[in-house]
Amino acid sequence: MNAIREQLGLNESPLSRYFSWLSGVLRGDFGIPMSQALFQSFTGASTGGEVVTVVDQIVPRLKNTLFLAGVSAAISVPLAVTLGILTALYRNTAFDKAMNVSTLSAISSPEFFLAYILILFLAVLNPVFPSLSNIFPGMEFSDRLNKTMLPALTLTLAVTAQMMRMTRAAIINLLASPYIEMARLKGLSPMRVIVTHALPNALAPIITVVALNLAYLVTGVVVVEVVFVYPGIGQLFVDSVKIRDIPVVQACCLIFAAVYILLNLTADILSIISNPRLRHPK
Numbered sequence: 001m002n003a004i005r006e007q008l009g010l011n012e013s014p015l016s017r018y019f020s021w022l023s024g025v026l027r028g029d030f031g032i033p034m035s036q037a038l039f040q041s042f043t044g045a046s047t048g049g050e051v052v053t054v055v056d057q058i059v060p061r062l063k064n065t066l067f068l069a070g071v072s073a074a075i076s077v078p079l080a081v082t083l084g085i086l087t088a089l090y091r092n093t094a095f096d097k098a099m100n101v102s103t104l105s106a107i108s109s110p111e112f113f114l115a116y117i118l119i120l121f122l123a124v125l126n127p128v129f130p131s132l133s134n135i136f137p138g139m140e141f142s143d144r145l146n147k148t149m150l151p152a153l154t155l156t157l158a159v160t161a162q163m164m165r166m167t168r169a170a171i172i173n174l175l176a177s178p179y180i181e182m183a184r185l186k187g188l189s190p191m192r193v194i195v196t197h198a199l200p201n202a203l204a205p206i207i208t209v210v211a212l213n214l215a216y217l218v219t220g221v222v223v224v225e226v227v228f229v230y231p232g233i234g235q236l237f238v239d240s241v242k243i244r245d246i247p248v249v250q251a252c253c254l255i256f257a258a259v260y261i262l263l264n265l266t267a268d269i270l271s272i273i274s275n276p277r278l279r280h281p282k
Contacts, residue, residue, distance in 0.1 A: 021250070025254065028055065029053070029055070030053065030054035030055055030058070030247060030248075030250070030251040030254075031053070031054055031247045032051060032052070032053050032054065032247065033052065033053075033054055033057060033240075033245050033247055033248050034243075034244070034245045034246060034247060034248075054247050054248050054251045055251075057236065057248060058233060058236065058248070058251055058252070058255070060137065060231075061231060061232050061233045061235070061236045062232075062233050062255065064135060064230065064231055064232045064233075065218060065221055065225070065232035065233045065234065066218065067144070067148065068148055068151055068152060068155070068217075068221060068225075068230065068232060069155075069214070069217035069218050069221070071145065071148055071149075071152040072151075072152045072155040072156050072159070072217050073214055073217060075152060075153070075156045076155070076156040076159050076160045076163065076213070077163065077210055077214075079156070079160055079164075080159075080160045080161075080163035080164040080167060080210075081163070081164075081167050081206070083099060083160070083164045083167075083168075084163070084164045084165070084166070084167025084168040084170075084171065084206075085167065085168075085171065085191075085194055085195065085199065086099075087099050087100070087164070087168045088167070088168045088171040088172050088175070088194060088198075089190055089191060089194055091168075091172060099164070100165075102161075103160075103161035103162075103164055103165055104161070106157050106158065106160070106161040107161045107162065109157075110223075111154060111155075111158055111223045111224055111227075112223050112227055114154050114157050114158065115150070115151070115154045115223075115224060115227040115228065116227070118150055118153055118154055118157075119131045119150065119227075122150060122153075123150065129146060129147075129149045129150045130146070130147055130150070131150065131228070132147075132228060132229050133147045133148055133150065133151055133228040133229060133230040133231075134147065134229060134231070135147050135148065135230070135231060136231075148230075150228060151221075151224045151225065151227075151228045151230050154224050154227075154228075155217055155221065155224055158216075158220075159213040159216060159217065162209060162213060163206070163209055163210055163213055166205055166206060166209040167202070167206050169205075170202035170205045170206055171194055171198045171199065171202050173202075174198045174201055174202055175194075175198060177198075177201075179197060180193060180197055180198060183196075183197045200274070203271070203274040203275075204271040204274060204275050207267050207270045207271050207274065208267045208268075208271060210267075211263045211264060211266060211267030211270075212263070212264070212267070214263055215259050215260045215263040215264070218256070218259045219256040219259055219260060221233075221234040222234035222235075222237060222238060225238075226238055233252055233255065236248065236252065237249065237252040240252065
């Protein structure tokens with residue numbers, strides 16, 4: 001135990017351990033997993049003759065999570081914006097009311113419930129996609145995409161509703177503006193009025209909610225990855241919590257926080273770029 005404490009730096013003061021960990025993070029060194037340290041201490045050797053670091057564990061898992069987030073974003077963002085435009089165009093109709101009920105149901109349903117519903121209908125009753133997303137390095141892209149579809153569809157249902165409702169609300173708020181009325185008086189079609197005149201001025205709130213949901217696709221995948229046994233960073237985080245592998249848990253939390261901060265910063269920058277009044281303040 002003394003050897004393990006010395007290897008992990010647990011024999012130092014808390015302040016010293018913090019600054020040692022922080023300096024390592026700035027150099028891209030998150031240390032070694034506690035399970036690796038225990039293995040080395042009890043056996044006197046490391047797995048395969050090489051030390052497996054936290055970065056070695058996280059990088060392949062993070063790539064898998066980013067792939068899942070990319071597939072989900074490619075489906076959810078265009079779908080949400082399109083549905084938001086259509087519900088704003090046909091507001092107070094049966095289509096608008098049906099979409100509002102559907103989105104509220106999706107927002108209210110927990111992810112694991114949506115996941116099990118999709119497994120039931122798309123994997124058990126109708127075997128379209130596999131129920132387990134056991135992907136691995138070197139896998140063909142088509143097979144990888146096929147095994148990723150169910151978790152991607154689950155995340156799509158979870159994030160599309162909020163983006164759609166924000167798009168709808170942002171466009172409807174602009175439909176009473178004088179320049180929208182002028183466009184209508186010119187004889188432009190309702191779809192062209194919304195897409196050409198209203199949508200560009202509604203980009204700022206839409207960009208913000210899209211960025212928040214993209215961050216959620218990376219940091220909020222824990223439940224989805226556990227349900228589908230998807231080998232991403234969320235699954236690694238849960239496994240590390242179970243065995244109390246603190247270095248891996250710290251690294252995962254830091255990555256989650258960094259993703260949220262960077263995407264929020266990106267959203268603020270894009271909101272300024274898309275709004276001439278913010279680019280050229282008087």
